Amino acid sequence: MERLRAFITIKTYPNPSATYDELVCTAGVTEEGEFVRLYPIRFRDLPWGQQYQKYQWIEVMAERHRRDVRKESWRPQPDSIQFYGEPIKTRNVDWSDRGKYVLKYVSRSMEELWEAQKVDNTSLGIVRPKVVEDLLVEEEEDRDWKPSALAALDQGRFWEDRHATRQPPRKVPFKFRYKFRCDDERCKGHRMMNEDWELGRLCWRHRDRGDSEDEAIEGVRQRFFTEMCAPTRETYFFVGTVLRHGTWVVIGTFYPKVGRSGSPVGQTLDMFPE
Secondary structure, three states, X not given: OEEEEEEEEEEEOOEEEOOOEEEOOEEEEOOOOOEEEEOOOXXXXXXXXXXXXXXXXXXXXXXXXXXXXXXXXXXXXXXXXXXXXXXXXXXXXXXXXXXXXXOOOOEXXXXXXXXXXXXXXXXXXXXXXXXXXXXEEEXXXXXXXXXHHHHHXXXXXXXXXXXXXXXXXXXXXXXXXXXXXXXXXXXXXXEEEEOEHHHHHHHHHHHHOOOOHHHHHHHHHHHHHHHHOOOXXXXXXXXXXXXXXXXXXXXXXXXXXXXXXXXXXXXXXXXXXX
């Protein structure tokens, strides 16, 4: 067991889990810029004083995950979580205070990460796409969680007497995929699932204020095109693998304005090339 200090960059949308009750995959970087994954963490069951935010330093006792061969995975003791300072704000448009930690090890492409995965089970990374082409939206076949997962969730909370009345997280009834290409001659294009908490929360925010599903989708797409992946942004994708299948998904987005990230890149993103 070690005391681990991590700068939180990722929180995926919560999912009911037959094994872990309700799972939020959390990832971040160490002071040296190395990627770490912390799970399982039942985030919504944490005391308020331990519910960390993105871009906040935390300290936690953790050990290497015995059932997970991915090199970045750690099994934390959630009750040991302590904050190490306040979340780092963006100062309006300047993201350099975040970028000096987040952008230490930017991979050239998904193809480079695939090669690293074969060599040493690399399963987390950050890439800057050369071209972002679209946000693809597809309706989920099952608009609610599987009954088996919900039953396990209820049973676990009943026996453990933890927040037995808490409702499971609402399932976002859509799949969002980023369509992009990397700056790599081997790249043939990617359509990668997005599992970022931020995207799911944005969708429900539109629905909760009375928007229709079509209007909610349009609201998400507008933010995608005008902010997260706008030509004036240095857009990076946090990516990670799914344990069971080893496939890569987008788990977060880092999108400072050009020249405001602390990175020497300083180039506009090529959106919708002819």
